[in-house]
Amino acid sequence: MQELSSIERISRQLKHLPVDRVGLMESFWNHTVKHWVEQGKMPADQSAGEHFGLDIGTCWAFNLKVDYKWVDQLVAEDEDTRTFLDGNGATLRRYKSHDTTPEHINYSIADRAAWEERAKPFLTVNRERINLDGYRSARQRCQDKQRFFCWGGVNVFEAIHPVVGHENMLLGMALDPDWVKDMADTFADLLIGLMETMFAEAGKPDGIWFFDDMGFRGRPFMSPEMYRELIFPAHQKTIAYVHSQGLPVIMHSCGFVEPLLPSMIEAGIDCLQAIEVKAGMDLLRIYKQYGHKIALMGGIDVRPVANNDLPGIEREVMAKLPLVMGNNGFIFHSDHSIPESTDYETYQYFFNLGRSIGKYNN
């Protein structure tokens, strides 16, 4: 088979059709790329995706904050961290020196009454919530290089917890499920409305990449039954809309979400991404059980990469890639993202290994 463009390759892989090689994609911590730029290993004016020639380009264009015009206010600062009040009324602490999920200090919207009064009425479709210029520009850059372009962004689970906090959301699931359903439905409608606006004004992408971290080590946050009752309807609704536009859906979830997978597949996902090994996700098992139904991206343990352990990388890649590329539906990606401890040359080795082993002899 002659060399395919990235758009052709990924589009075909999401349908399990034959391709020239596995798709290549990766996520990087901001500080990893910054570090490599500072070392002169890659230019500052290029994204890592463009630099390495990754097959998928993304753009996160939506602002889902309750007050989307709000500029984060610095409320405290120490040597290592800054604490902000954000547009959801949440107080969050972030590190200065590295990227990580912020510490959740306080949520001013913590129950149904506050949600109904101070959040829900403001979560309406408005084109100002969309970074249309950024989206157009990212889409054009991808089109120019024939890279598969995704609008990327959170789905409802990851949209709710920045407003009310993980703990209030999870308590609500057990104590006031109708409230959680209402929040999920509100965000589903908002997402669909924003996608409609964006597609009409700036064109469609090649696919949609939703992010909903629904698990942690060894288990999902909620039972499969609770997922089914509270989150699944919103997933199904948003994915059905995306499919109605002729677009495929990649769904990212960190953590162990295997018990949720049958329902996620029923909700319509075309590809599962991340497949976090350290949380208990087993790429080979998932491939065997679900690989004929959905495409898979990730599941290659990032720890040898983070430790600059080249023999370890080879062992990990060789143990998985030759097997999971069997049905054309595997896209090469680590099981999470590349942290700043990774040397540029190490990532290059990992990438090149995926590229060479992932070639098909058609």
Add this chain to the structure above:
Amino acid sequence: MTDFIALQTAIIKGKRDDVKAIVNAALEAKEDINALLDKGMIPAMREIGERFSRNEAYVPELLIAARAMQAGLAIIEPELAKSGRKSLGKIAIGTVKGDLHDIGKNLVAIMLKGAGYDVIDLGVNCDIAKFEDGVKQGAQIIACSSLLTTTMAYMKDIVTHFKDQGVKVIIGGAPVTKAFAEEIGANGFSDDANGAVKLVDGFLKA
């Protein structure tokens, strides 16, 4: 006389008002408050922990049970203090330096409290000095949590620091494995909140 099964059921189902009613009735009847803990609340939290381990309960169920127990505990705490009841032991818990992820740490703290231990929650981003504060407050065990591969390396510094101080150091978190715990010489490792309780039981409840 308190129906301890009803109290346990109310906690397991997260029925906070039912728990308050049962506990208040027991107090009015001048019943033994220690029995409320030993025969009602603690067994209920241990049961929900077991269900969590068996994937029969998830985080929402754990949180509502802890919330219900806390409601009952708040009512009897003044009386418990007067009774001179001693806790099973004291544990200082925190996420290690550089790590702000506290969901896992909070779950472990909830389960330890529910199992009858005193928990000194040191919060997030804890350096050795912060864990030392916990030891000064009487902690017999230090429980360290880390979500990131980049921060888990600091656990070795903690283990090394407390090695000869008569304090046990146990570790957990997404990237942490039994092999890593053994490699750095930690006293124990658990991959879930209920396992952490059992680990602590092994050290303090013998």
